[in-house]
Amino acid sequence: MASSKSKVAIVGSGNWGSVAAKLVASNTLKLSSFHDEVRMWVFEETLPSGEKLSDVINQKHENVKYLPGIKLGENVVADPDVVSAVKDANMLVFVTPHQFIDGICKKLAGNIRQDAVGISLIKGMDLKPEGPNMVSKLIKDSLQIDCCVLMGANIANEIAVEQFSEATVGYAENKPTADEWVRLFNTNFFSVSAVQDVEGVELCGTLKNVVAIAAGLVDGLELGNNTKAAIMRIGLNEMRAFCKMLFPSVSDATFFESCGVADLVTTCLGGRNRKCAEAFAKNGGKRSFDELEAEMLQGQKLQGALTAKEVYIVLSQRGCLQMFPLFTTVYHICSGRLPPSDIVRYRDHVNISAL
Amino acid sequence: MASSKSKVAIVGSGNWGSVAAKLVASNTLKLSSFHDEVRMWVFEETLPSGEKLSDVINQKHENVKYLPGIKLGENVVADPDVVSAVKDANMLVFVTPHQFIDGICKKLAGNIRQDAVGISLIKGMDLKPEGPNMVSKLIKDSLQIDCCVLMGANIANEIAVEQFSEATVGYAENKPTADEWVRLFNTNFFSVSAVQDVEGVELCGTLKNVVAIAAGLVDGLELGNNTKAAIMRIGLNEMRAFCKMLFPSVSDATFFESCGVADLVTTCLGGRNRKCAEAFAKNGGKRSFDELEAEMLQGQKLQGALTAKEVYIVLSQRGCLQMFPLFTTVYHICSGRLPPSDIVRYRDHVNISAL
Numbered sequence: 001m002a003s004s005k006s007k008v009a010i011v012g013s014g015n016w017g018s019v020a021a022k023l024v025a026s027n028t029l030k031l032s033s034f035h036d037e038v039r040m041w042v043f044e045e046t047l048p049s050g051e052k053l054s055d056v057i058n059q060k061h062e063n064v065k066y067l068p069g070i071k072l073g074e075n076v077v078a079d080p081d082v083v084s085a086v087k088d089a090n091m092l093v094f095v096t097p098h099q100f101i102d103g104i105c106k107k108l109a110g111n112i113r114q115d116a117v118g119i120s121l122i123k124g125m126d127l128k129p130e131g132p133n134m135v136s137k138l139i140k141d142s143l144q145i146d147c148c149v150l151m152g153a154n155i156a157n158e159i160a161v162e163q164f165s166e167a168t169v170g171y172a173e174n175k176p177t178a179d180e181w182v183r184l185f186n187t188n189f190f191s192v193s194a195v196q197d198v199e200g201v202e203l204c205g206t207l208k209n210v211v212a213i214a215a216g217l218v219d220g221l222e223l224g225n226n227t228k229a230a231i232m233r234i235g236l237n238e239m240r241a242f243c244k245m246l247f248p249s250v251s252d253a254t255f256f257e258s259c260g261v262a263d264l265v266t267t268c269l270g271g272r273n274r275k276c277a278e279a280f281a282k283n284g285g286k287r288s289f290d291e292l293e294a295e296m297l298q299g300q301k302l303q304g305a306l307t308a309k310e311v312y313i314v315l316s317q318r319g320c321l322q323m324f325p326l327f328t329t330v331y332h333i334c335s336g337r338l339p340p341s342d343i344v345r346y347r348d349h350v351n352i353s354a355l
Numbered sequence: 356m357a358s359s360k361s362k363v364a365i366v367g368s369g370n371w372g373s374v375a376a377k378l379v380a381s382n383t384l385k386l387s388s389f390h391d392e393v394r395m396w397v398f399e400e401t402l403p404s405g406e407k408l409s410d411v412i413n414q415k416h417e418n419v420k421y422l423p424g425i426k427l428g429e430n431v432v433a434d435p436d437v438v439s440a441v442k443d444a445n446m447l448v449f450v451t452p453h454q455f456i457d458g459i460c461k462k463l464a465g466n467i468r469q470d471a472v473g474i475s476l477i478k479g480m481d482l483k484p485e486g487p488n489m490v491s492k493l494i495k496d497s498l499q500i501d502c503c504v505l506m507g508a509n510i511a512n513e514i515a516v517e518q519f520s521e522a523t524v525g526y527a528e529n530k531p532t533a534d535e536w537v538r539l540f541n542t543n544f545f546s547v548s549a550v551q552d553v554e555g556v557e558l559c560g561t562l563k564n565v566v567a568i569a570a571g572l573v574d575g576l577e578l579g580n581n582t583k584a585a586i587m588r589i590g591l592n593e594m595r596a597f598c599k600m601l602f603p604s605v606s607d608a609t610f611f612e613s614c615g616v617a618d619l620v621t622t623c624l625g626g627r628n629r630k631c632a633e634a635f636a637k638n639g640g641k642r643s644f645d646e647l648e649a650e651m652l653q654g655q656k657l658q659g660a661l662t663a664k665e666v667y668i669v670l671s672q673r674g675c676l677q678m679f680p681l682f683t684t685v686y687h688i689c690s691g692r693l694p695p696s697d698i699v700r701y702r703d704h705v706n707i708s709a710l
Contacts, residue, residue, distance in 0.1 A: 153584040164699035165581040166588070191585070191702075225621045226520040229508040230546070233521070233617035240611070252607060256595070261616060262588035266580045269624075344519035344544075 005033060008184065009089035010040040011082065011104060012096035012121075013057070016156040018067035020095050020121055020185075023159070025073035027184055034184065041085035042078040043096075054078040070160045083111045091184065094139060094147075095121040101135055105142035118147040119169070119181050123205035124303050127310035129317040131246055134202055136170075146174050148181055149198055151205045152258035153266040162189045166258035169194040170201025195257055200250035203243045204259045209304035210311060211235030212267040214330050216274035217343040220281025227344060232268050234326045234346070236261065241323060242311065272297055273304035281340035289334055305334040325349060360388060363539065364444035365395040366437065366459060367451035367476075368412070371511040373422035375450050375476055378514070379539055380428035386538065396440035397433045398451075409433040425515045438466045446539065449494060449502075450476040456490055460497035473502040474524070474536050478560035479658050482665035484672040486601055489557050491525075501529050503536055504553055506560045507613035508621040517544045521613035524549040525556025548612070554602040555609035559618060562597060564659035565666060566590030567622040569685050571629035572698040575636025582699060587623050589681045589701070591616060596678060597666065627652055628659035636695035644689055660689040680704060 008028060010021045021040045028034040042054040047065065056064050057078035061071050079085035082104060086092055090113050096104060101122060118139050126133040140147040152167030159165050167185065171178035171194055178194040186192040195201065214235055218228045236255060243250040254260055268274055276292045283292075289305040312331040315321045321328050329346040332338040338349065363383060365376045376395045383389035397409040402420065411419050412433035416426050434440040437459060441447055445468050451459060456477060473494050481488040495502040507522030514520050522540065526533035526549055533549040541547040550556065569590055573583045591610060598605040609615055623629055631647045638647075644660040667686040670676045676683050684701040687693040693704065 153581050153588075155579065155581045158579040158581040163578050163582050164585060166585040189699075223518050224510065224513045225624045226508050226510045226513040227518050229617040229620040229624070230519060230521040230613065232620055233508075233611070233613060236616065237611055252611075255611070256588070256592055256607075258585065258588060261591060262584040265584040265587055265620065269580045269584070347546075 005035045006091050006180070007035040007089045008038045008091045008093065009086045010038060010093045010095060011086065012094065013040050013042040013063060013066065013078065014095070014097065015066045016121060016154070017095040018063040018070070018072060019156045019160045020093055021076045022067075022070065022072045023187060023190055024093065024184055025076045026187060029073070029075060031183065036075045037077055038073075038075055039077050039079050039085045039089065040072075041082045042080050044080040052080070054080045067156075067160055082107055086112055086116075089113065090116050091180070092116055092118045092145075093121065094118055094135070098122050098124045098135065101138060102142075105139055109142055112143060112145070116143070116145050117174075117177050118143065118145050120147060120149045120202070121151075123151065124209075124307075125202065125206050127206070127307065127314055129313050131314070132203065132206070134199065136198055136202055146172070146177055148172075148178055149202045150181065150185060150192070151201050151263065153262035155266060155270070159190060164189050164191075166191045166193075166262060168192070168201050168254075168257040168259035170198040170254075170259070171196055172198045193257070195251070195254055197249070197251050197254045199247040200243050200254035201257070201259045203246070203250070204239065204254070204263060206303070206307055207239040207242060207311070208235075208264045208267050209273045210308045210327055210330055211239065211264060212271050212273035213277040213304040213308060213334065214326060214343055215268035216277025217281045217330075217333065217340050219274065220278040221341060221343070223344065228268070231326070231343065232264060236264055238324050238327050239264075242327070245318070245320065246314075272300060273302060276302055277304070281343075285333065285336060285340045288336070308334050360390045361446050361535070362390040362444045363393045363446045363448065364441045365393060365448045365450060366441065366463075367449065368395050368397040368418060368421065368433065369450070369452065370421045371476060371509070372450040373418040373425070373427060374511045374515045375448055375540075376431045377422075377425065377427045378542060378545055379448065380431045381542060382539055384428070384430060389539065391430045392432055393428075393430055394432050394434050394440045394444065396437045397435055399435040407435070409435045422511075422515055437462055441467055441471075444468065445471045446535070447471055447473040447500075448476065449473060449490070453477050453479045453490065456493060457497075460494055464497055467498060467500070471498070471500050472529075472532050473498065473500050475502060475504045475557070476506075478506065479564075479662075480557065480561050482561070482662065482669055484668050486669070487558065487561070489554065491553055491557055501527070501532055503527075503533055504557045505536065505540060505547070506556050506618065508617035510621060510625070514545060519544050519546075521546045521548075521617060523547070523556050523609075523612040523614040525553040525609075525614070526551055527553045550606070550609055550612055552604070552606050552609045555598050555605035556612070556614045558598045558601070558605070559594065559609070559614045561658070561662055562594040562666070563590075563619045563622050564628045565663045565682055565685055566594065566619060567626050567628035568632040568659040568663060568689065569681060569698055570623035571632025572636045572685075572688065572695045574629065575633040576696055576698070578699065583623070586681070586698065587619060591619055593679050593682050594619075597682070600673070600675065601669075627655060628657060631657055632659070640688065640691060640695050643691070663689050
């Protein structure tokens with residue numbers, strides 16, 4: 001019965017969104033439980049040639065702007081209207097920049113299938129003093145749907161060229177739905193597994209950026225692999241403690257998944273937060289993160305320094321700074337109160353909140 | 356009462372042994388519960404100048420052969436006679452090459468203080484089909500003493516120049532003794548903590564070398580950070596599973612310590628196993644690990660390839676190869692049965708044992 005087949009829509013078409021569309025579209029062709037067509041919402045842009053981005057994607061089956069050189073599959077159909085893109089779909093993949101998701105959900109509310117479920121590939125969230133504004137929860141609450149997350153050591157361009165990688169699906173309660181997402185994303189070069197810990201999986205993607213700042217500072221100070229590994233380990237442990245403070249249900253096992261230790265490693269080896277923090281330390285903290293971001297990232301945004309501040313506010317309000325000396329020190333370094341070299345003296349700064 | 360003070364002897368004076376002597380000697384001067392003097396057994400050598408190594412160490416307070424340029428402290432006294440070196444000591448630090456420890460213990464048996472305790476800094480052990488020959492157990496059984504271990508992301512030369520680092524003390528039951536070892540080693544740049552898991556801590560130091568081979572293959576294949584992080588994560592999980600198979604008491608928490616994830620990161624970033632495996636992959640597996648070791652390591656020994664074989668034998672005998680596809684694939688690649696590029700196809704080789 002054709003109508004029992006699942007239909008997938010991708011909400012977003014940037015670099016990672018286009019790779020997600022490619023992954024998913026290769027599987028919907030293979031798996032009989034999915035409709036072949038994958039509709040992808042494209043935020044319309046006019047290219048320098050005068051053509052519309054969505055038209056070019058539909059002609060060339062390639063996102064010439066955000067993922068040039070990679071064929072997405074002929075069954076990926078670009079649609080510039082987000083409501084139209086999702087209307088027949090029961091599996092919605094959210095992969096937009098973080099700041100757009102609220103507005104998109106407002107547009108979609110009331111315009112999706114009754115049986116729809118969602119998954120968020122969006123890394124980063126707002127950390128408010130009262131707790132994090134999780135993207136998956138925002139989607140869940142605005143659209144009244146089940147929402148999983150997919151996170152991991154996922155540099156989009158490496159997955160686009162089919163280099164081996166892994167990802168973790170985090171779910172709250174609905175295991176059969178999580179298994180369906182795993183089937184949809186898993187390929188022979190992209191190994192996906194599911195864990196029942198949506199908050200842990202999603203928070204890892206945000207907090208790792210704070211650790212990447214610390215790792216980048218170590219690189220800029222030229223302190224060697226021992227020190228870098230130590231700082232990464234301490235950061236991983238503060239990530240665990242922070243997650244558990246906010247959500248006691250978060251499991252240690254989550255940090256052994258791709259979303260945990262693997263994403264941390266990738267981000268601390270490459271990654272823009274690491275890179276800017278390295279430059280920051282090399283300049284002795286004399287040039288701000290804002291300045292370095294503008295100069296080095298060509299419009300991409302640096303999340304680590306902002307997240308460090310948000311983490312600091314959460315910890316201050318809860319009176320828990322002492323339990324998180326590394327996170328606290330990263331914030332004080334980013335804000336110019338401590339020199340970059342103090343990253344390895346993080347234990348001395350547990351009582352520095354009154355600075 | 357002076358006689359209640361602890362007295363420390365270092366059994367070994369290579370690169371890491373000399374750094375350990377420096378660390379310990381700085382603390383025995385500061386802490387009133389220890390005798391100042393730290394006696395260090397030196398395997399006597401005649402230097403090109405004609406002088407004896409132990410004499411030069413005692414004149415210059417520097418191990419000119421294995422740790423040139425670093426002052427050990429005037430309270431480190433080199434002693435070429437191992438029995439004499441330990442005779443007054445109640446805290447024995449074992450830090451020799453792995454293959455010497457059995458012979459040394461035979462010499463020491465019956466010649467140590469009744470109240471002596473030991474700690475092993477020796478990484479690597481023999482993995483026999485019936486289980487691992489743990490160095491700490493060998494010391495414990497031969498000398499009839501309590502024996503802890505100290506492991507971590509500890510590149511000796513980086514610690515020698517006081518770059519920030521961490522280490523983990525693993526103990527079996529005796530927490531007060533473990534705390535005493537922590538006091539002896541901990542400094543403001545070398546952060547030590549104790550966990551009750553001597554087997555987990557000690558096995559990490561051996562098994563990480565197998566993962567480092569896998570990581571080096573990924574580097575040689577130029578597959579990028581995503582893939583490398585994924586392979587490291589899978590390796591960490593096989594380390595956990597292997598440790599628990601041999602010792603069900605091993606705790607997950609141990610892998611979040613310096614001996615676990617941090618040592619793995621250090622070894623997979625730098626490290627000789629990684630380096631030789633990278634060269635092996637670049638050569639398409641056409642030059643053996645033995646050949647590369649001889650050419651690249653100037654006499655240092657490569658443990659990863661040997662450990663991969665020992666792990667394989669243990670797993671074969673227990674019929675557990677399927678649970679360890681990455682370890683199994685590393686062995687088959689090292690032994691030339693599979694090409695290096697199959698490291699990312701490790702999941703295809705779970706049934707390859709009959710090759």
